[in-house]
Amino acid sequence: MLYHVRMDVRIPHDLDPDVRDDTIAREKAYAQELQRAGKWPHLWRIAGEYANFSVFDVESHDELHQLLSGLPLFPYMDVQVTPLAKHPSKVD
Numbered sequence: 221m222l223y224h225v226r227m228d229v230r231i232p233h234d235l236d237p238d239v240r241d242d243t244i245a246r247e248k249a250y251a252q253e254l255q256r257a258g259k260w261p262h263l264w265r266i267a268g269e270y271a272n273f274s275v276f277d278v279e280s281h282d283e284l285h286q287l288l289s290g291l292p293l294f295p296y297m298d299v300q301v302t303p304l305a306k307h308p309s310k311v312d
């Protein structure tokens with residue numbers, strides 16, 4: 221199942237810089253692990269924003285929720301999920 225996900229990162233300005241840097245480093249490692257596993261096939265920066273458009277390829281809503289809620293930046297993000305269905309005009 222494919223999901224389009226928008227993540228807007230909103231790290232509080234008063235967060236300890238060491239905690240911020242560590243969280244961002246752990247986020248990168250977690251994201252790259254999921255990309256290598258084929259679960260996170262698209263990750264794009266939204267130009268001019270601290271936000272991304274992503275596509276996840278997972279088995280279920282529950283798996284998606286588990287992966288998203290495990291993001292180290294999850295406490296500092298607004299996340300919007302859109303389930304994707306096949307378009308009838310798409311050439312396979």
Ligand SMILES: O=C(O)CC1=CCC(=O)O1
Nearest residue numbers: 229247248251270271272
């Ligand atoms: O910077 C972002 O858009 C948040 C994020 C998702 C994966 C990652 O490494 O950073």
